[in-house]
Amino acid sequence: MVSLTSIGYIIGNVVSNRYSNWLGLERFSLLGCFWCLLSIVLMFLSGIPFISTPLTLASTCFMFGLGNGLILANVLVLALSSVEQKRVASASGILGAMQMFCGAILGSLIVLLGGDKQFWLALTIVLILSIVSILCCYRGGLWSKTMKP
Numbered sequence: 001m002v003s004l005t006s007i008g009y010i011i012g013n014v015v016s017n018r019y020s021n022w023l024g025l026e027r028f029s030l031l032g033c034f035w036c037l038l039s040i041v042l043m044f045l046s047g048i049p050f051i052s053t054p055l056t057l058a059s060t061c062f063m064f065g066l067g068n069g070l071i072l073a074n075v076l077v078l079a080l081s082s083v084e085q086k087r088v089a090s091a092s093g094i095l096g097a098m099q100m101f102c103g104a105i106l107g108s109l110i111v112l113l114g115g116d117k118q119f120w121l122a123l124t125i126v127l128i129l130s131i132v133s134i135l136c137c138y139r140g141g142l143w144s145k146t147m148k149p
Helices: 004-023 025-047 054-080 085-112 119-147
Strands: none
Touching: 004 025, 004 054, 025 054, 025 119, 054 085, 085 119
């Protein structure tokens, strides 16, 4: 069976590629962050017995993948645009390593706090991290606008 999260990510990348110039990279990234937040909130519905179906969880995972597809390429472009051209390759490698490092640390934190045994706890932690990402993305968009001449 094909993973709906991956399909959502691919569709998010295609949509991002076509429309991020129209809306702007910062706004598009922020839109993706809000979309991920919405998908995480809807994942809590999969814990309600009446609504808990495989389709509920699969569709929210698709939405989460779509949100990530809207975010990641735009944030990568924004991060690398602040680096000198001759250092872009090194910066891209460091950025990828930092993503992997943060994912490993935060994943370990979720397991350490018991999120591997209680789905709602893992979702709560991811929800908090999603809110933090919205705040960082919003603040980064404001900061980039104030730094331009």
